[in-house]
Amino acid sequence: MITLRSLKKLSSQNAAAIILFLAAILAAVVANSSLAPIYQSFLSQELHLRVGDFNLLSHGGHNLTMIEFINDCLMTVFFLAVGLEIKRELLVGELSSFRKAILPFIAACGGMIFPVIVYSFLVASGTPETQGMAIPMATDIAFSLGVLSLLGNRVPLSLKIFLTAFAVVDDIGGILVIAIFYSAEVAYGYLIAAAVLYAFLYYMGKRGVTQKIFFLFFGLIIWYLFLQSGIHSTISGVILAFVIPARPRLNAGKYIRRIRSIIGTFPVMQSDNIVLTNEQIATLKQVERASDRVISPLQSLEDNLHGTVNFVILPLFAFANAGVVFSGGGDVVGNVAIAVGLGLLLGKFMGIYLFTWLSIKSGLVRMPEGMNWKNIAGVSLLGGIGFTVSLFIANLSFVGAYPELLNQAKFGVLCGTVVAGILGYIVLFRVLPKK
Known part of the structure; x- marks a missing residue:
């Protein structure tokens, strides 16, 4: 039964996806117009938040620029929201038991392995281009569910759950990749201090502290410690989510x-x-x-962050990072662009579909009710909608030293995402029941 609450949630989800897409288009338009110098000047503007000689928005003695603030600070809030969602799914959602988690987990593994294989076949080994192998690994939950929701109640619940669950596992994979492969030289003193604060927050949560502002205040300190440590600062948001209490102070x-x-x-x-x-x-x-007191801090904070993340942080991130330049030095359609685009389109589809087929045909799991090979094919295509995390990893892979490769990667992400979304929608529109 479709309720008013579910319709509002669906409308909000679609609106967020549309705004995100428009922000990406606006970035590409501005980056190729007479406003490009102003756009670049805006992104390179230094930021200051000083108390005496101490600048909170600094790293290694250098002030953060606007694009670094967006990618290293605001995106930490995004990854905090992702961490809260992952924790909820692990506790009470579609990843809370082996029986529920096994099929989307296997599908997500295929969806992460095959894009890397496709990418590696299309770029020369030993070149800077190989740094972008992880770019096509991720699935954008907001965009993919937004496309799926366009089909309304024709979509079986099991298919929505499958897409959501393997996209969450994809997020976990993306977070691990960022933590392991995109960290600089590690300053262990800062990490030890952050670990002590995490332990303190965990202890206070067990002692009944549920005030969100308490956790966010210490979370800001931990973010600064990670920023100085060499481990990417967004990881601090994910770990913070796992020490925020999931139980309310007052039961129902x-x-x-x-x-x-x-x-x-x-x-x-x-x-x-x-x-x-x-x-x-x-x-x-x-x-x-x-x-x-009857709403857990985890659920309350996740709900509070939803609007800010979807309608402010992600559109701002898209505007700052999706500005593909079609003129100037370098060819926008290069090896990296092709590898990223095909990694998202073919790699994600082959990995998700093949691993799902193998797990069901081998008898390891059963085909969920309402799902069949045709609509699994459509959802596997939607898995190629990589946008947010893919752009984020592209920026980590090529920013600074390889601007031409970064431009290609952005173009590949945009093309792969759009084509995968359109094809996925067409397939599902044709194979799902009309009523």
Whole structure:
């Protein structure tokens, strides 16, 4: 049954995907227009947040530029939201048991291995181009689910769950790749200090501390420590998610009893005056406090971050990173562009579909109800929508030393994502039941 809440969620998801896509288009238009110098100047602008001689927005003695602030600071908030989603899925979602997780886990493994194989076949070994092998590994959850939602209630629930689950596993893979392969020389002193703070937050969570501002304050300190450590700072957001408590301070049964007790004492005034009395306001504030305590910090923070991440951070990230330059030095359609595009389009499709086929045909898992080989093919194509994390890894792979390769990688991500999304939609539109 489709509820008003589900329709609002669906509308919000589609709106976020549309805004993200428009931001990417705007970036490409601006980067190739007379506004390009202003665009580049904006991205290279240094930022300062000083207390005396201490600048929070600095790394290794250098102030962060705008694009570094977006990619190293704001994207940490995005990865915090991803970490919260992963933790929820591991605790109570589609990855909470072996039976639920095994099929999307296997599919995601195929979807990460085959794009790397396709990429490696298309670039020369031993060249700087090989640094981008991980770019086509990721699936963008927001975009892929946005395309799937265009088909409405024709999509079986099991197919939505399958796509969501293997995209979450993809995120885990992408996070591990960033942590392992895109870290500079490690300063262990900063990491030890961050580990001590994580242990402190975990302990305080176990002791019943649930205030989100408490965890976010220390999370900011941990982010700065990671920024100085050589491990990419966005990893701090993912780890922070796993020390934020997932249990509320007040269980549902106690909450209901407390609300009934509070409502029973609510001072009802026989008056048409719309202004509440002080006693009424105090009583309603008790209800508000009780309601806050029955929602876990994990769920509450995930809900709070949803709008900021989808409607502010990700569009700003797309605008800063999707500016493909079609003129100037270098060929935009080079080896990296082709390798990334085909890695997303063919590699993701072959990996997801083949590994799913092998796991079901071998008897390891059963075909989920509502799914068949035709709609699995369509969803496997949607797995090639890589956008956000792919652009992020492209920036880590080539920024600074290889601007031409970065430009090619951006073009490959955009082309691969768009073609995979269109083909996936066409296949699912044709194979899903009309009613």
